Amino acid sequence: MCPIATCLVKQCNHTWINRLSDAKNSPIYPKGQFVFMEGSLVLGAYFILKGKVKVISSNVGGKEQTVRLAGEGHMLGHSAIGLEKYSIGAVTLEESQICFIDNATLYEAFMANPKFTFEVMRFYSRELRKSEIRTKCLGLMNNEEKVILGLLYLADTYLLGSQGNQVEIDLNRQEIAQIIGTNAEQVSRVLTSLKKEGLIQTVDRTIQLPDITTLKERIRQYAYATSY
Template sequence: MSLEGLFPIDKWDLRSGSILHQLPEADEERLRLHMSEQRYAKGDLLFREGGLPLGIFFIREGRVKRFTTDRDQKEHILYVANKGELLGYHAVLAEERFPDSAAALEDTRVAFIPREDFLATLDTSAVLSRRLLRAFSHEYTVLTNSISIFAQRSVRERLAITLIVLREKYKENSHRGPVSINISREDLANMVGTAKENVVRLLREFKTAHIVETRGRTIFITNLKKLIDISTFGPEGI
């Protein structure tokens, strides 16, 4: 089922996957000059908040969470990045330390492009410059939307929104049946901004209402329309 006309998913997706897509051949050659690949197991850190950016990360397979940690060491997940998306370029361009951390949500394969090669390509590529500018502008819109919407929504509504967004992130795993979202309750709670107990209770309610099914940590959305209704972000709110 498509979300078109039902839920404004573009307001929740950073679209960084388009930055390196089908660049001119010369640009791709510069980026590949010293590119390396690494595999990360679930929970492995790609980079840590406050660390020095030595390059950028391109997700070839898997999913990565971006998060910050408060003084009590509780995670606050800001975004889930998919295959094809780019991480770390903000800190490289700003010449600042990483403002957040990134860790694999599952087995993940990532290409690393050294800072010098990325900046050298950017200096000579009008295409890459334009795409980065568009990405920055759209990201500002997405983050502003997320902050404002989540500040006004109940935990139940925030969970519904989060599940809808995750459905788009995980739908490539599903061929014909319901989309399966393989995520821990702790990570889900850190995305919603609530305690794990609240997420477990609300998922039980959604299951009783035949909106989702669960098998272990995997969540299957079986009634997307009801979930959109709960989010109060349906066509009237678009």
């Protein structure tokens, strides 16, 4: 039985929770694995049971942009009815367990469970709002502000509960750059500067954020907020 209380599927009635539980499969993906690739057909929806995923989109030249970060309880795959090709991919950032439910079953579940459909709708609505605020930020911010935005976005998405402000980020410079639409060198420069100010620490490969409050203060003028 699935232990994730926040999983959207939990909005179904008991009969359907069991039926979806039977219909799903839940493979474990190693770090760096594609959950689905750009240009592939979407045959159903993915629910993250455990782990971290980035949603990406690339141009033909191979340049890649991370368009969304997703964690436990999040939904992937833009559940489509009918087959849609679709120019977005998803890659695990660490070992992750991800449930898959096919479109036909999902559609039946939507028709039989209004609350489930409603909560999925709300999920997309919230993600859209987050994406739009991101659009604003990426459109108006300079490089340093974007790097701070990226760090806070990672923190917001992957800080579990309120266990202090300690967030560890285990991505390389290139991957951080792709979240905010810049390049590895710029990220390096800004991180160095933030380190000198004591706003971040680096331990081994990971970046730690001991003072999230001050970081947020830095980009306050964009009305960036943890909860959207």
